[in-house]
Amino acid sequence: MSTQNTPRIARHLLTAAVKVFAGFDPAANIRKALGLMAAPETGEELPDEKDLATLRRRVIRPLGAMDGRPVCLFATYSPDGRIWPHVANYCRDLRAAGCRLVMIVATDRPDLRCYDPGPASADALLVVENFGYDFSAWARTLRLWPDLWSAPALWFANDSVYHSPSALPAMLERMKRSPADVVALTESTAFRRHFQSYFFVLRQAALGNPAVRDFFSEVRALGDKQKVIESCEVPLPSLLATARLQVEVLYPLGEDDPRSANPTLAAWQELLRNGMPFVKVQLLRENPMQVDIGRWRTDLTAAGFRMEEIEMHLGSNKIPSAALLQP
Structure with missing residues (x-):
């Protein structure tokens, strides 16, 4: 593990723990921590912030x-x-x-x-x-x-x-x-x-x-x-x-809907039925909220998505993706 990233790893794991207790999805912070653990040692600490004017x-x-x-x-x-x-x-x-x-x-x-x-x-x-x-x-x-x-x-x-x-x-x-x-x-x-x-x-x-x-x-x-x-x-x-x-x-959920913390991941099928023209890449690639996406090919085909582009993009990633699921 790269020791230079230890403080950032600790912050991500702490944030993930807080999210669990607060009822939010901790997956993003856990993935970030794991990525930093696997990062090679470069001798330089990765910055948390950069001046916009210095970016090329x-x-x-x-x-x-x-x-x-x-x-x-x-x-x-x-x-x-x-x-x-x-x-x-x-x-x-x-x-x-x-x-x-x-x-x-x-x-x-x-x-x-x-x-x-x-x-x-x-x-x-x-x-x-x-x-x-x-x-x-x-x-x-x-x-x-x-x-x-x-x-x-x-x-x-x-x-x-x-x-x-x-x-x-x-x-x-x-x-x-x-x-x-x-x-x-x-x-x-x-x-x-x-x-x-x-x-x-x-x-x-x-x-x-x-x-x-x-x-x-x-x-x-x-x-x-x-x-x-x-x-x-x-x-x-x-x-x-x-x-x-x-x-x-344009596509609100009800105020008390339990899926409202992240509707694009938790209520994606309802959004499609209501005319929403988008589906999140993260939903099909990672499904962090563990919702039912077993019929994603059928649902997206019916909604007019270009399936060959989606499957090619998803299949290019080394991590498990919805492209490998059975329709």
Whole structure:
């Protein structure tokens, strides 16, 4: 075991224990601790935080001037610079709905090189050093291209989901018809009620609000995913409410629903029946809440998902995945 990571391992195990007693899923922290235990000794302690200004970036294709269309900031992780087909196709389908798309690729490659999926999938391509997760990637892009704040709307999205190309347009139409300043898809009651950040939209009233701009200007590049959730995803809705911005969640569960801590993992079938065009990669790869996914192929096929892309992506991982289950 790498002794340099001992303090971080201890923090993750302690957090996991607290989550068990609080009724939350400890799997993410346990996996992180195990990964740190297996990490090679490098002689350097891994940082918990980095200054956004010090993180390296490479612009492959710039966005150019705003043209009156909304802009999607799409964050994806690619350790070696390759872009998965399901990611490229998701971005292509978002663009087809009328937005311009900035693909932000976080990579472990020291040369910051990556495959360019082309203008059909991305209007702009930015490659960044892999550190800080999605909020860091979004904040770094907003600092690089501050004209983005003048877009009529910003769509924030990431690669943590598979999408149904047949169900996506209806969801996007609902989003466009919403009169709210902020539109999200699902919300979680973990820690405190907040909307989940795999897809949400900020419209001009929100983009022009000083509190919202200050929030993104103060985003830190954190090395721990749970800290990102606690310092970015969870506080954001409270900030929006304080700023008197209207927020609509398109696929809410009941207030007392026991699955509301993480509906995308615990209530995925109900969400699909209600028109939700996404399923979480984590659900099929790890199923951390141990829900019934025995008919996932049948359910996703019926909902219009591209099964060949999903199975190829899941089957590429060394850890057990839903791709190996019987239909």
